[in-house]
Amino acid sequence: MNKKFFAIILGCLLIFNLTPIFAGGEKEEVKEEGVTEIVYWQYFYETKKNLMDDLIGEFEAANPTIKVTQQTFPYADYNTKVAASVPSGKGPNVINLYYGWLPKYVTSGYLQPLTGADFTPAKVESEFFPLVKAAKFDGSYYALPTAVRSLALFYNKDLLAEGGYSAPPKTWEEAVEMGKDLAEFDKNGNFLQIGFGVNLDNQFHHVIREVLNRQMGTAPYNEDSTQVLYNNQAGYDAMKFVSDLELVEKTGRQAFMEDDRTAFKAGTCAMFVSGSFALGTLDKVEELNYGTAELPSMDGMQSNFASFWANGITSFTEGKELVASEKFLQFLTSADVMERWLAEIGELPANMELGQAEKIANDPKFGPFIRGLEYAHATVFYDESAQKSAMFDAYNRIVLQGMDVKESVDIAAKEEQAVIDKYFDK
Amino acid sequence: MKNKIKKGTLAREKEKWAYLFISVPVVFYLLVRFLPTFYAFYLSFTDWDIISASANWIGLDNYKRLFTDKIFYITLSNTFYYVLYGLPISILVGFLLAYNIDKVKIGSGLFKTIYFMPYITSMVAVAWVWRWLFQPAPIGIFNNILISMGIPMQEFLNSVEQSKGCILAATIWSGVGFQMIIFMAGLKGISKQYYEAAEIDGASAFNALRYITLPLLRNSFIFLLITGTIRFLRIFTQVVNMTRSSGGGPLNSAKPLVLYIYDTAFRSFDMGYASALTVILFIIILLITLIQMRVTRNER
Amino acid sequence: MKDRTLTNKIRPILLFIFGLLMLFPFVWMLSTSIKQGREVYSLSLWVSNPSLDNYTRLFTNSYFPRWFINSFIAGTIVTCSILFFDSLMGYTFAKHNFRGKKLIFILVLSTMMIPTEMLIIPWYLISSKAGWVDTYWGIVFPGLMTGFGTFLMRQFFDTLPDDLFDAGRIDGMNEFSIWVQIGMPLVKAALSALAIFSFVGNWNAFLWPLIISSATKMYTLPVGLALFNGEFSTEWEMIMTGASVATIPVIIIYIIFQRQIIEGIALTGVKG
Numbered sequence: 001m002n003k004k005f006f007a008i009i010l011g012c013l014l015i016f017n018l019t020p021i022f023a024g025g026e027k028e029e030v031k032e033e034g035v036t037e038i039v040y041w042q043y044f045y046e047t048k049k050n051l052m053d054d055l056i057g058e059f060e061a062a063n064p065t066i067k068v069t070q071q072t073f074p075y076a077d078y079n080t081k082v083a084a085s086v087p088s089g090k091g092p093n094v095i096n097l098y099y100g101w102l103p104k105y106v107t108s109g110y111l112q113p114l115t116g117a118d119f120t121p122a123k124v125e126s127e128f129f130p131l132v133k134a135a136k137f138d139g140s141y142y143a144l145p146t147a148v149r150s151l152a153l154f155y156n157k158d159l160l161a162e163g164g165y166s167a168p169p170k171t172w173e174e175a176v177e178m179g180k181d182l183a184e185f186d187k188n189g190n191f192l193q194i195g196f197g198v199n200l201d202n203q204f205h206h207v208i209r210e211v212l213n214r215q216m217g218t219a220p221y222n223e224d225s226t227q228v229l230y231n232n233q234a235g236y237d238a239m240k241f242v243s244d245l246e247l248v249e250k251t252g253r254q255a256f257m258e259d260d261r262t263a264f265k266a267g268t269c270a271m272f273v274s275g276s277f278a279l280g281t282l283d284k285v286e287e288l289n290y291g292t293a294e295l296p297s298m299d300g301m302q303s304n305f306a307s308f309w310a311n312g313i314t315s316f317t318e319g320k321e322l323v324a325s326e327k328f329l330q331f332l333t334s335a336d337v338m339e340r341w342l343a344e345i346g347e348l349p350a351n352m353e354l355g356q357a358e359k360i361a362n363d364p365k366f367g368p369f370i371r372g373l374e375y376a377h378a379t380v381f382y383d384e385s386a387q388k389s390a391m392f393d394a395y396n397r398i399v400l401q402g403m404d405v406k407e408s409v410d411i412a413a414k415e416e417q418a419v420i421d422k423y424f425d426k
Numbered sequence: 427m428k429n430k431i432k433k434g435t436l437a438r439e440k441e442k443w444a445y446l447f448i449s450v451p452v453v454f455y456l457l458v459r460f461l462p463t464f465y466a467f468y469l470s471f472t473d474w475d476i477i478s479a480s481a482n483w484i485g486l487d488n489y490k491r492l493f494t495d496k497i498f499y500i501t502l503s504n505t506f507y508y509v510l511y512g513l514p515i516s517i518l519v520g521f522l523l524a525y526n527i528d529k530v531k532i533g534s535g536l537f538k539t540i541y542f543m544p545y546i547t548s549m550v551a552v553a554w555v556w557r558w559l560f561q562p563a564p565i566g567i568f569n570n571i572l573i574s575m576g577i578p579m580q581e582f583l584n585s586v587e588q589s590k591g592c593i594l595a596a597t598i599w600s601g602v603g604f605q606m607i608i609f610m611a612g613l614k615g616i617s618k619q620y621y622e623a624a625e626i627d628g629a630s631a632f633n634a635l636r637y638i639t640l641p642l643l644r645n646s647f648i649f650l651l652i653t654g655t656i657r658f659l660r661i662f663t664q665v666v667n668m669t670r671s672s673g674g675g676p677l678n679s680a681k682p683l684v685l686y687i688y689d690t691a692f693r694s695f696d697m698g699y700a701s702a703l704t705v706i707l708f709i710i711i712l713l714i715t716l717i718q719m720r721v722t723r724n725e726r
Numbered sequence: 727m728k729d730r731t732l733t734n735k736i737r738p739i740l741l742f743i744f745g746l747l748m749l750f751p752f753v754w755m756l757s758t759s760i761k762q763g764r765e766v767y768s769l770s771l772w773v774s775n776p777s778l779d780n781y782t783r784l785f786t787n788s789y790f791p792r793w794f795i796n797s798f799i800a801g802t803i804v805t806c807s808i809l810f811f812d813s814l815m816g817y818t819f820a821k822h823n824f825r826g827k828k829l830i831f832i833l834v835l836s837t838m839m840i841p842t843e844m845l846i847i848p849w850y851l852i853s854s855k856a857g858w859v860d861t862y863w864g865i866v867f868p869g870l871m872t873g874f875g876t877f878l879m880r881q882f883f884d885t886l887p888d889d890l891f892d893a894g895r896i897d898g899m900n901e902f903s904i905w906v907q908i909g910m911p912l913v914k915a916a917l918s919a920l921a922i923f924s925f926v927g928n929w930n931a932f933l934w935p936l937i938i939s940s941a942t943k944m945y946t947l948p949v950g951l952a953l954f955n956g957e958f959s960t961e962w963e964m965i966m967t968g969a970s971v972a973t974i975p976v977i978i979i980y981i982i983f984q985r986q987i988i989e990g991i992a993l994t995g996v997k998g
Contacts, residue, residue: 045956045957071941073940074955076955084476084850088850088854109479188579281958285764385693396677436895441822447814447901448814448830451812462848466845537745541745542980546973551970554755554965556751559751599748607919607923611916649878653838656839687843687844712839
């Protein structure tokens, strides 16, 4: 019995030591002569991956000497995956990155400046929305987006109608009123439905930073983003406004049904703020009858936060691969691809002309996002994770620990300033 | 004269075999564990950010920073909380389960399987279920039960004070099958003769437990104590899954050291500092383990 | 005597009641996997429109079957390797004396003290240079031997009396045979436990398989299921479905091995 046991184990070990051979064989396909192969990385999103597969097919048909392999990764761990691959010096040729990560990736030398004729600053700035400037460093662009996204107010038409509202709020005052009204409680005072969702760990920290701060009268940072500015009265007012939503106005609360986006999907949240990337998912929820509207204004002032994922070329890509990569990049950022992207994925085109075209600007779903782009700001993030935490912690200190708003915001400002300083120290 | 072990040919022969047996594992550990560990130690003296090509030597700067880092102390104390509460409870519950299931005549196999199910279920799924259990009323079942008993609603995961406890509850629940199985394997190694002799002598079940079972489970217990301490000091996945977007509970209240290390390395791209934190954690674990081994050795 | 029968009667009842509580989350997971749409967020165990759509989608629209096989292959390789090497080393620590034993044992234990999160970068550097990216070897190599398993086996070998082994030496067996034929059968329970833990640990491993595999085909199960964590929302019904299916082979492995733990070995005729 024992001999058999060991025979099995040793046998297994032997067999599996051979697996590198037949597992390695997986990768090796016949390398055709004259074909340049490049690899493209993006995070996994079903519609994006599928569209990209189609686009690659078309690109390869038009460029028979180029072969593109797409590899996708779980969204939440995408940055870890990319970072871990960097020290090995190998990886994708064209890579899709969140614009907030660009400062670090560019200064570390991971990406190379885009030097083709299609990528000159003059050309880019004449075609793309101005927020794309966030991808420009030392006079060159290091990545370009196919699509951009901004924030908008999502509202549940049915819930609003039940409450007697036929239209979404236009100002923050209206939003708060409606939010209070539409919030429902059980007999013990617990939320059954929230009127206005505020989840700082999702998108709302952007709302505080770029929307409410400005509407209250302060830019969050100075011109070249080296200095935190929101630790002033306007900034305190902005944070107080938000924390009051939970503490005073009771329009909603943190951690209700996990978060506001889950609650919205489940039909227990009347309004919340999210980005255009939510459209694809929400469309699939059959029972949900929702609409989008521009973010509420305050004293007639509107503001928005825009962001984008952009495609760059890694610095170890050279020679034929570089030429192929540039061609692919140019293809990805062409107006045709952007139109397809909008249609199938629901993300806004980065091309200004396209985005401002009649049919898109007046589209009931996309319109608010496009209009929001016009007055949107893209924060320069040096460490998005830490900066988001700073804001979220400030909110929690106020709501969970009863800290004074000014004190809490001051702490957050100090933390963010430390992040900024650390980046420039290097 | 020093008390040397006299090495006869038999002993020397055995020693040769011993070296042979451990040769492959030792080489393996050197390459796969030690080399990377020295690399991490080296990195703790640099300012490497993973994505840059070069790392600059900065001496003890990371360690200096560590001593004044508030979050380090918070995460360290969180980690100790997990160990000090998690370890005794899991060992106790695991033992109670193993002991009682062992004594059950019918259906012990079924019980074993039932209590083991949480261990083999994906932590992602387990965490999701528990998060919903901890929701505020009227959605969260725990709160509903509390309210029906007249106790005010609790914030649980959204509370600075309670988040750790909630995560620990889910962790212990999902891991108790592990302690149970180890104890069961240990119980099976105790010869029935001992119990038969005890019964003949008229010993009570409690005395049998005290004088036969527990002493003979010593090795299992020591194993669980030492490995359990290490595992709780390294707790990571459970917290990540239970706190998701807040990443460690509100205001870092549930964040263990390893999660802080991970975030520092892969979110803030501060590999140098993360390595310094790792070195400190390693030293802490090593010291505690050595102490535990020393303390549990003495009664031989 | 009376006490004993009362305890014996209550015991299974209590175990059963707590057992139901134990099962509750698992049952919830299953019931979510057959839910659709908004009902996923309704917290009832009862499903109004049960449907296997999620399962269909999982098996046809994703690489799920492949991930399943990958996890299974990786888990089997690692478990076999651990059962061999960890018990060999554990046995050596327990039953052999050699210079440096104490130090080497501490060193082996110390391999458990570094979080693997910090080792993945050196591992990836090694793998990338050696061409192990996107291979099974790449997935398994860090886990082939563990300090944990070595420690476990040492504890269990340690409980065995030395006489047994000396008897083998007197009979002229070589050291390897002594380990295999005398030692191993006596620690079957521990080996079974180790097999279960190694397999389960490997089955649920996420970070390293994520880093080592870039081709979706070579993902293991946890990595593949993570693809359902979208940017905006997570498709929980899909994850619950995947998690439900993922428990099946683990349950089977458990059922196979747990009998060893029930049967155990009766040490008869040995002077204690």
